[in-house]
Ligand SMILES: [Zn+2]
């Protein structure tokens with residue numbers, strides 16, 4: 001199998017620079033210190049044959065996903081629709097989104113959803129959106145104009161199909177394993193595809209989720225800052241996760257303005273670095 005993962009946004013909810021902040025990172029001229037809101041794009045390279053899962057979780061697959069007409073073309077997978085989606089799509093020349101996976105429904109992860117209209121227009125198909133039950137409920141409530149439209153829709157509304165994730169599922173030969181995480185008290189989802197995992201917005205990996213991560217060698221992981229936080233891993237906590245995973249490569253994301261890119265990377269152990277907007281990670 002082969003995946004191309006592009007970090008579209010590596011910043012925390014405020015983005016970096018933060019509005020009205022004059023700190024060294026917010027004033028930095030290093031482009032890697034400019035962080036938009038968190039999101040990644042996973043492109044499954046043509047001819048990929050994602051290897052079967054080691055141990056599929058016991059929970060049942062979502063029935064609708066396997067039979068969906070959109071499933072066969074799931075080659076360009078967007079994880080979350082960040083506040084900065086339009087800018088990220090233009091910057092990274094994203095021309096196609098087949099599927100959207102949602103980690104949770106916090107504003108920084110969903111408020112770009114309206115921009116998906118452009119992909120509907122280009123592709124002329126609805127786009128499948130996958131998330132946990134609570135996330136989908138929040139989307140329906142927060143974007144009522146999309147899911148309970150009135151007669152006048154002006155410039156149009158995104159054409160979306162919502163699928164509730166109840167366990168691992170496959171699309172177009174790609175196995176997607178949802179990984180339950182805790183973001184403070186809020187349950188959120190990370191995602192595993194083959195040897196790669198994206199684990200953002202979390203400060204704890206529950207015991208039952210560790211087996212789902214067996215064999216992961218490349219991870220993009222939440223690490224907000226050094227100071228403790230009630231809903232995000234610190235750098236040291238994230239390093240503990242990397243060690244326990246045995247991951248060969250780790251990239252930290254959801255980074256706030258406490259962490260200057262170059263200096264922080266110099267302090268991290270081999271194989272671990274801060275992600276940055278535009279970073280491409282190839283997974284062979
Ligand atoms: Zn977030």
Ligand SMILES: [Zn+2]
Nearest residue numbers: 021023026257
């Ligand atoms: Zn700042």
Ligand SMILES: [Zn+2]
Nearest residue numbers: 104106183201
């Ligand atoms: Zn969050």
